[in-house]
Amino acid sequence: MDLNTVAEVCDARTYRSWRPGDAWLGGGTYLFSEPQPHLRRLVDLSRTGWTPLQWLPGGALEIASTCTIAQLFRYTRRSLFAQCCHAFLASFKIWNMATVGGNLCNSLPAGPMISLTAALDGICLLHSLTGAQRRLPVTEFVTGAGENVLREGELLRSITLPAAALDRRTAFRQASLYGLGRSGVLVIGTRDRDGSLQLTVTASTTRPIRLCFPRPTDRVEFAAALERAVPDDAWFDDIHGLPEWRKHMTLRLAEEIRTELL
Template sequence: MDLNTVLDVRDARRREPWRPGDAWLGGGTYLFSEPQPHIRRLVDLSRMGWPPLSWQPDGSLDIAATCTITELSRFARTLPTTAPLFEQCCRAFLASFKIWNMATVGGNLCNGLPAGPMVSLTAGLDGTVFLQGQDGATRRMPVTEFVLGAGVKNLREGELLRSVRLPPNALDSRTAFRQASLYGLGRSGALVIGACDPADGSLAVTVSAATIRPFRFWFALPPTAAELRGAIDAAVRPDEWYDDIHGLPAWRRHMALRLAEEIRRELTTEDHR
């Protein structure tokens, strides 16, 4: 779609003051999908030259905001434990190869949509986002605190999501993935990820798509079915179950609880069921 209100496109490598009507341009798959009447100038990140994925000295993984879904999928195949989860979340886009080659991890996070699979992936693996302000100030926070609601993000004016970091213990975890949709190839109505830490036996269950923002539940010891269900119902308010054409709140809650229990059974031993 042509954005007929855009008057200029600026290379992000050229520092200029941020002004009203500016917007960051990553892959553009969302920006160019519908009218953006408030945007007057695009700040293009495509030539920043950030490595799409990079290992840190402590074993954590940094994913650049400009990393495409194709780059993430190819890299993740080298991961010994969590490769299936990365691919499952990439496939949850239900998008063509053209979208995969343009859509970025940062763009999906900054859209903050409930069904955003990169939100689900990074929240499920205890990811933290790295933000840079126009004044050079930086912030780091969990993905679960970055996405605050349906399309609502913890972003200040002109602030840039530079990268997201996944910790080494999460990348070594045994994982499980469940997704539900009203249609065979429809948008996620509920997406639940489980991650069991092999070092201490803790279990994290992350509920997304069914809720307006991702919810991550961490248990030092494998929970019982009642404990897991109770934790979810205590944390998610009735108005935080998402409501749109892809699923009513009651159905989304039912599916999230059902999928969470399936994951609990898959990732915990017989003794804890």
């Protein structure tokens, strides 16, 4: 879709001053998908030259916000990464343009990159135009449906996945009202070598919900903990699923994950 209100496109490498009507441009799959009448200028990140993925000392994985879904899929080939990439249910054109950072910054409940990075203890690195930086977990970055902690002019630079999280066993479950529909429920479980289990709930909730169980737990205790962790108003409600259905499926899939990992 043409954005006929945009009068200028700037190079992010030389951009210094944020003003009303500005927007960061990564892959553009969201920006160009619908009218954006409030926009006047786009700040293009495509020439920043950020390495899409790189292993850090100690075995952590740093994912640049400009890393595309296709690059993530080709580079890692890990089961959980592939499962979350396929959760997009998107064409190859979207895979080659949509970015990991864009998925997080849109902060939609069904965003599978939110699911992936939240489940693997992802840490967001945020940059401001003043040069200030701050870091916070993905679970704190997304605060609601389409909402996050980004301040005016602030940029998501990268997401780092710690080595310990990458070494965990994983289990993945997803549900939709339609065969090829948007995720209505997406639940990921991980288990450490010490036996502790982590559960991450997305898509069915307005923000990522993460629970940690340091010891094996039974079905009743597990379900009770999950129900306590999700406030009634946190179950998402839209055309892709009623809150009651999302809650029921979340509890069901979470139990499947508990059984598989324990």
